[in-house]
Amino acid sequence: MSSDQSNTQNGSEQKKVNSDSTQTSMSKKTEAITPEFEGDLINKIVSKFGDKIIHVIYIRPGRTKILVPSHEIVQVASFIKDTLGFDHAESVSGTDYPKDNQIEVIYHLGSYSVDKLSSQILALSTRADRNDSRLPSLINIFKSVEYHERETFEMLGVYFEGHPRNERFLLPEDWADIPPLRKEFRIKGR
Amino acid sequence: MDNLEQKFNETIKMGLDIVKETEEDRLMTLSVGPQHPGSGHFRFTIKVDGDYIVYCDPDPGYVHRGEEKMCEYRNFIQNIPHLERPIIHDSTNITYSYSLAVEELANIQVPLRGQYIRALASELNRQVYTLYWLAIYGIFLGHSTMFMWPMGDRELFIDLLEALTGARVTHAFNIPGGVRNDVPEGFRDRCLRQVAYFEKRLTEYEDIFYNNPLFRQRTEGVGILTKDNAIKLGVTGSVLRASGIPFDVRKAEPYDIYNEIDFKIQYMKTCDSFARSTVPFLDMKESCHIIRQLLDKMPKSGEVRAKLQPNPKGPPGESYKRVESGRGALGYYIVSDGTPKPYRVKISVGSFRNMLALPFLLIGSKLADMPSIYWSLNYWPVEADR
Numbered sequence: 142m143s144s145d146q147s148n149t150q151n152g153s154e155q156k157k158v159n160s161d162s163t164q165t166s167m168s169k170k171t172e173a174i175t176p177e178f179e180g181d182l183i184n185k186i187v188s189k190f191g192d193k194i195i196h197v198i199y200i201r202p203g204r205t206k207i208l209v210p211s212h213e214i215v216q217v218a219s220f221i222k223d224t225l226g227f228d229h230a231e232s233v234s235g236t237d238y239p240k241d242n243q244i245e246v247i248y249h250l251g252s253y254s255v256d257k258l259s260s261q262i263l264a265l266s267t268r269a270d271r272n273d274s275r276l277p278s279l280i281n282i283f284k285s286v287e288y289h290e291r292e293t294f295e296m297l298g299v300y301f302e303g304h305p306r307n308e309r310f311l312l313p314e315d316w317a318d319i320p321p322l323r324k325e326f327r328i329k330g331r
Numbered sequence: 332m333d334n335l336e337q338k339f340n341e342t343i344k345m346g347l348d349i350v351k352e353t354e355e356d357r358l359m360t361l362s363v364g365p366q367h368p369g370s371g372h373f374r375f376t377i378k379v380d381g382d383y384i385v386y387c388d389p390d391p392g393y394v395h396r397g398e399e400k401m402c403e404y405r406n407f408i409q410n411i412p413h414l415e416r417p418i419i420h421d422s423t424n425i426t427y428s429y430s431l432a433v434e435e436l437a438n439i440q441v442p443l444r445g446q447y448i449r450a451l452a453s454e455l456n457r458q459v460y461t462l463y464w465l466a467i468y469g470i471f472l473g474h475s476t477m478f479m480w481p482m483g484d485r486e487l488f489i490d491l492l493e494a495l496t497g498a499r500v501t502h503a504f505n506i507p508g509g510v511r512n513d514v515p516e517g518f519r520d521r522c523l524r525q526v527a528y529f530e531k532r533l534t535e536y537e538d539i540f541y542n543n544p545l546f547r548q549r550t551e552g553v554g555i556l557t558k559d560n561a562i563k564l565g566v567t568g569s570v571l572r573a574s575g576i577p578f579d580v581r582k583a584e585p586y587d588i589y590n591e592i593d594f595k596i597q598y599m600k601t602c603d604s605f606a607r608s609t610v611p612f613l614d615m616k617e618s619c620h621i622i623r624q625l626l627d628k629m630p631k632s633g634e635v636r637a638k639l640q641p642n643p644k645g646p647p648g649e650s651y652k653r654v655e656s657g658r659g660a661l662g663y664y665i666v667s668d669g670t671p672k673p674y675r676v677k678i679s680v681g682s683f684r685n686m687l688a689l690p691f692l693l694i695g696s697k698l699a700d701m702p703s704i705y706w707s708l709n710y711w712p713v714e715a716d717r
Contacts, residue, residue, distance in 0.1 A: 201435065203584060204651060229565030231653070232679030234664050249651055249664065249679070253562045253576050259583035262651055285565025288687055296399075311392035311716055321400055322675075328397075328404060 175199040182225065182263070189220055206247075206264040211276050214267045218248075218282045226255035227263050230279075233289035235297035237324045243268045244297055246276060248286065269299055278304035296322040358385065363701070365393045373712035375689065382697050387690040395716040402676035407433050407643055410673070412503045417680070418714040419500050420463045423449075423456035423492075424656035425678075425714075426505040431586055432652040432663040433507035437645035444633040445509030446587040451625045452495060452504050453654070454618050455522075458529075459488045460657035461611045464709060468608060469540065471702040472549055477540045484532055487525045494518060507643060509636025519626050526619050533616055541609060550605040554692040554704035557602055566688050568659020568681045569614065569709050572598035573606035580655040591628065594621050604700075607707035611657070642671035658682050658709050682715035 175183065182205055183197045194217060195208040209217050221227050227250040236245045247266040252258035269276050278301035279286050293299055294307045298320035301307055309316060319326050357380055364374035372394045378386035398417060402410050414429055415422035427449065434441065441449075462481040469477025489499050494515050496502040504511055540546055556566070561574035571578055577596040581589045597613035599606035647669040653662035659681030666675040685708045692704050 200649070228562050231565070231567075231660065231662055231684070232651075232664060232677060234675070234677035234679075236666055236675045247664070249662070253571070253578055259578065262653075264651065283565070284563045285684070285687065288683065292683075311395040313392070321397065326400075328400060 176202060178257070179203070179205050179261075182261070185225065186217075186220070189224075190217060193217075200264075203260045204262055204264065206266060208266050208268070211267045211269060214265070215277050215279065215282070218265060218279050221250060221263060221265065222282055225263070226258055227252045227261075228254050228283075229285045230283045230289060231262065233286050233293055235293045235299055235322065237271070237297060237322065239271065239324050241268075242271045244271055244274050244299055246293060246297075246299055248279065248283075250283070274299045275302055276300070277302050280304050296320055298323065357381075371710070371712040373710075373715075377693065377698075377701075379698050382699070384693050384696055384698060384701070387693040389686055389689055391686065391712060391716050393716065394713045398717045399676050399678060402673055404672070406671040407437070407507060407673065408639075410676075411506060412501070414678075415501055415503060416713075417678070417717050418460070418656075418658075418711055421456055421460035421657045422501050423452045423504055424460075424654055424661060425680075426503070427453050427656075428652045428654040428661050428663045429665075430505045430507045431654065432650040432665045433643070435650045435652060436648060436665060436667050437507065437643045439508045439637050439639065439643065441509050441587070441637060442634040443588070444513075444630045445635040445637075447625055447629040448495075448510045448514060448635055449505055450587055450589065450592075451514075451622065451629070452492065452502070452510065454622050454625065455488050455492055455495070456502070457657045458615055458618055459485055459492070461615050462488070464611065464657070464706075464711075465536075465608075468706045471706055472546060474540060474543070474546065477536075480532070480536065480539075484529060487529060491518075491522055491525060494521070506636065508639050509634070511636070513635045522622065522626060526622055530616070530619050533612070533619075536612065541612065547605065549700070550608060550703050550707070551601075551603055553604045553700045554607075554696060554707065555602050556607075556688060556692060560691065561602075561688075564687045564691060566659075566685050568656070568685070569610040570607055570685050570688060570707075571659065572596065573610045573707075574602045575600040580653050580660050584653070586652070586654060588625075588628075592621055592624050594624075604703045604707040607709070608703075611709065644669065644671040653679075656681060658711060658714065659685070678717055680714045680717065681709070682711045683717075685710055686715055 179199050183199060186197050186207060193213050195210060197207045200206055229251060230248050231251045232249045234247055238245060245266055245268050247264050250263045250265060267276060276299055278290055280290065280303065290301045290304050291306060291310045294301060295310050295312055358378045360376060360378050362374060362376055365372055373391055375387055375389045377384050398414060401413055411426050415426050418425050462485040466478045466481040492502060493499050495518065496504040556574050558575045561571055561576060575598060577598045579596045582596055594617050597610055597617055599610055645667055647667055649666045651662060651664045653660045661681060662679040664677040665673050668674040688708055693701060696704060
């Protein structure tokens with residue numbers, strides 16, 4: 142919830158959104174005004190959680206991003222699934238930000254069961270401390286994150302509490318180095 | 332009986348334990364793969380109790396190349412040739428969503444003719460992939476004709492793509508801003524002729540394979556993935572559409588010129604292996620229809636790619652773009668920090684997402700049904716590993 146969490150080194154788009162002011166500096170040439178549908182989604186989330194979430198921003202048509210503190214993510218995810226109708230995760234990715242000493246984990250959620258949401262991707266993101274990266278797992282809400290979270294664990298070293306298997310998945314069985322998608326891991330010769 | 336008790340007593344006198352049968356003794360652990368006994372470069376461990384599979388644990392990663400890490404060392408254009416390696420048979424589609432995402436980040440407008448050529452190459456490449464998949468599906472169900480025919484007919488589309496892109500398999504054709512080169516002379520007629528021939532062949536496929544009673548017995552009612560479970564597991568592509576959910580990215584979120592193309596989403600409601608193997612076949616038919624429309628509606632002349640700076644880059648930001656590939660939605664999540672190299676690239680591929688359905692479907696089914704379930708998932712191990 143602290144405001145400095147939203148100042149990422151590459152996040153010029155980060156801006157706290159009130160229910161009506163939705164301009165982002167990112168999409169200068171595309172629409173500066175949030176379309177009605179995405180605005181409606183944002184309003185629902187803001188009116189439910191208010192200050193508990195760090196921000197909700199409109200990025201592009203069909204793309205909305207929420208940044209929440211890690212202790213709120215389970216509640217926000219249940220709300221997204223039960224009330225808004227997003228029912229599966231398309232992708233879970235982690236991004237390492239050594240300058241902030243944080244790792245961002247972002248869930249791209251989509252919907253098959255609600256027709257109107259088929260073009261929408263809701264990006265639910267949270268940040269973990271880099272040295273003690275622990276986050277609650279969303280496996281009880283979205284079953285589809287199972288392998289994605291496991292991959293994020295081995296590639297970025299984020300431990301998902303509540304996930305049954307925080308184990309090796311794609312890497313070799315004798316992998317004994319740091320998680321490879323962290324920025325301090327360098328490819329040899331590069 | 333006396334004899335047996337006598338033997339027991341003797342062994343007890345000798346100080347040996349009598350080992351009774353436990354549950355672990357009943358189960359046999361089998362390792363399927365990775366040396367390709369019908370699994371691709373992929374291993375999964377199964378436990379069988381008699382004829383039934385009671386445990387399944389996928390173990391991917393034998394062809395993990397670290398594509399996502401490699402992207403961070405190269406600029407947006409240099410990334411294209413290595414990004415198509417995970418799925419060389421569908422290389423146009425895997426670079427398609429990458430190009431879309433980079434275009435969004437760097438704010439590049441693609442000329443109309445370029446958009447049409449891109450969609451055309453993507454449809455042709457989808458046919459190549461689906462035919463390859465169908466050939467493998469055929470041979471692992473023991474139908475060797477169904478291996479030969481699609482492999483042969485696949486050459487038609489490979490020849491077309493060779494004329495279009497200059498390479499037979501790895502095209503590196505899509506780039507941010509359009510396509511690398513224009514359509515050669517006489518391509519339209521050649522393409523129409525081959526598509527017409529291929530459509531005739533498809534009816535023959537139907538006769539020899541899909542209406543074959545043996546094939547039907549092995550696939551109908553096998554590996555049921557209900558609609559609710561398909562949503563819960565978040566599967567995509569033909570697996571999803573076979574479970575009765577008409578979802579196709581080309582319709583759900585049309586990219587480039589797909590909103591001007593008239594086509595139907597092919598889906599089935601039987602939820603079994605037969606549906607999962609038939610939906611790609613129906614997609615091939617629909618794809619022929621799309622190819623004809625693309626050739627008709629394509630502008631006769633014009634630029635095929637936008638003029639780019641030597642090192643295209645955009646303002647800091649992020650982008651998530653997806654296309655419909657041969658294996659379902661294929662999304663790229665790209666974070667840019669304003670430099671010509673991406674800060675983070677995540678590839679969300681259909682194969683990786685469909686892998687979750689594998690243990691779900693295999694547990695409780697017969698060992699003999701394993702090939703028909705496994706290959707019906709439209710799973711490509713190399714793509715899943717990235």
